[in-house]
Amino acid sequence: MMAIETAMSSNDGSNHHLVHSDDPMHPANHICTLCAKFYTLGWVTGTGGGTSIRHGEHIYIAPSGVQKELMKPTDIFVMDFNNREYLRRPNVHKPSACTPLFLAAFTRGAGCCIHTHSQWAVLVTLLVERDFGKDACFEIEEIEQIKGIPKGRGKQGNLGYYDRLRIPIIENTAQEEDLTDSLEKAMEKYPDTYAVLVRRHGIYVWGDNVHKAKTQCESLDYIFQLAVEMKKLGLLWTNK
Numbered sequence: 001m002m003a004i005e006t007a008m009s010s011n012d013g014s015n016h017h018l019v020h021s022d023d024p025m026h027p028a029n030h031i032c033t034l035c036a037k038f039y040t041l042g043w044v045t046g047t048g049g050g051t052s053i054r055h056g057e058h059i060y061i062a063p064s065g066v067q068k069e070l071m072k073p074t075d076i077f078v079m080d081f082n083n084r085e086y087l088r089r090p091n092v093h094k095p096s097a098c099t100p101l102f103l104a105a106f107t108r109g110a111g112c113c114i115h116t117h118s119q120w121a122v123l124v125t126l127l128v129e130r131d132f133g134k135d136a137c138f139e140i141e142e143i144e145q146i147k148g149i150p151k152g153r154g155k156q157g158n159l160g161y162y163d164r165l166r167i168p169i170i171e172n173t174a175q176e177e178d179l180t181d182s183l184e185k186a187m188e189k190y191p192d193t194y195a196v197l198v199r200r201h202g203i204y205v206w207g208d209n210v211h212k213a214k215t216q217c218e219s220l221d222y223i224f225q226l227a228v229e230m231k232k233l234g235l236l237w238t239n240k
Ligand SMILES: CSCCC(=O)C(=O)COP(=O)(O)O
Pocket: 046, 047, 048, 049, 050, 062, 063, 064, 065, 066, 095, 096, 097, 098, 115, 176
């Protein structure tokens, strides 16, 4: 009976078994729980932002333009990472416009990528000057929470209190998917980074797994809020 159901669901593209699990940590369940939490932080309001998880060779992707805090596991798309074909396409939705950006993170070894429209991230991008022809980068040091950010891909441990945190900033585009080229360029230019800010838009944060992506995103959001308040008080982010 089970084999027949699986075959039937494969034929119509729904492949329900890929998103059906009683395990709260199953990616289809986990994305929904995380987005509901992120909504309360102002990270995924008004359908903006989202989260994607890589589990083995399967990529779990939210639908586009939906209230991310109200998603159900049956709303989730599943893509085969190797051939980029959808194994499951809920036919009432399109996949997130952030998909090519999430894939850029997964190609570089990430297990989870979070995109937020946090106002703290947006404000920080407005406070870092735009110098035409030059790369923009948010930099801060001597803040305890910097210790929540890893040193870099393939490097052991996290940044220290006296290390400088650098997060590249790319310019926004009219369409989310058109950010992909500049995101990939920033990833190449800053191989140690686990995040890229998008001016006037938000941030992409990724990690080796869901736990790391989430805690890094929390640490960064804390640092961005602090940085905005420091700027208001006339305090410098770096010593020189
Ligand atoms: C008001 S949200 C505009 C689109 C966007 O920036 C975003 O992050 C959401 O994209 P999605 O396709 O996942 O809804």
